[in-house]
Amino acid sequence: MATVPAAKDKYRSFLDDEADNVQWRHGGPPTYDAVNQLFEQGRTKEWEEGSLEEIVQNAIKTWEMELSHKVRLQDFKSINHEKFNLIVNGREGLKGEEALKMGSYNALLQNSLPKEFQYYKADEESFESSHEAFRSAFPRGFAWEVIHVYSGPPLIAFKFRHWGIFEGPFKGHAPTGETVEFYGIATVKVDEGLKVEEVEVYYDPAQLFGGLLKGAPISISSSPTHHASACPFHSSS
Secondary structure, three states: OOOOOOOOOOOOOOOOOOOOOOOEOOOOOOEOHHHHHHHHHHOOOOOOOOOHHHHHHHHHHHHHHHHHHEOOHHHOOOEOOOOOEEEEOOOOOEEHHHHHHHOHHHHHOOOOOOHHHOOOOHHHOOHHHHHHHHHHHOOOOOEEEEEEEEEOOOEEEEEEEEEEEOOOOEOOEOOOOOEEEEEEEEEEEEOOOOOEEEEEEEEOHHHHHHHHOOOOEOOHHHOOOOOOOOOOOEOOO
16 A cells, blocks of 8 residues: 555644654554544534643644554654653553553553453554454544643643444444443653653543443354455554
């Protein structure tokens, strides 16, 4: 598939002004048209341009874009490479290279339950398989918004909402066509240049998987494989 020049994205930085030596996971910058449309149709808050809420919301979208689509940590512009640390639900923090290797979904979905009770086994998923699972479940993408900002930099605290329309199969469960969503609280510590040093996230994964596991069980043979040829340039979150 040929690389298509990225149009300017109004919610994410560093997509249309990158140097040629940036290594993108799929050969070029992703496009966010579908998930941006989902975001605009389903958001509960529309923040004033230039407001702290909008700045925080777009900064997190930019960081997620880099984590999902850039191959090398050195190409990230949103974080402090030396200090970056990602903490989820009180677990041991992940440094930048660790989070990049695992991918955003696996980093956020680790848990300590016994294997027989784990509805998602992050340690058995690769970067690619984890993203494929959620692209399959949410063909239109997995939108994200800031609900409230409690404090500004250098230690930003905020509440967020993450949602998608369950329109494709997920791990042997048929789609329901319903909105699946969860809420969480996060803090982001930034340096003097507003680059992220630490992200700490708290949320209940059961909110997410409660919606995904509602779908009726389906056999592997009857599960559609419509995402096998899906364009990797179209991002899901």
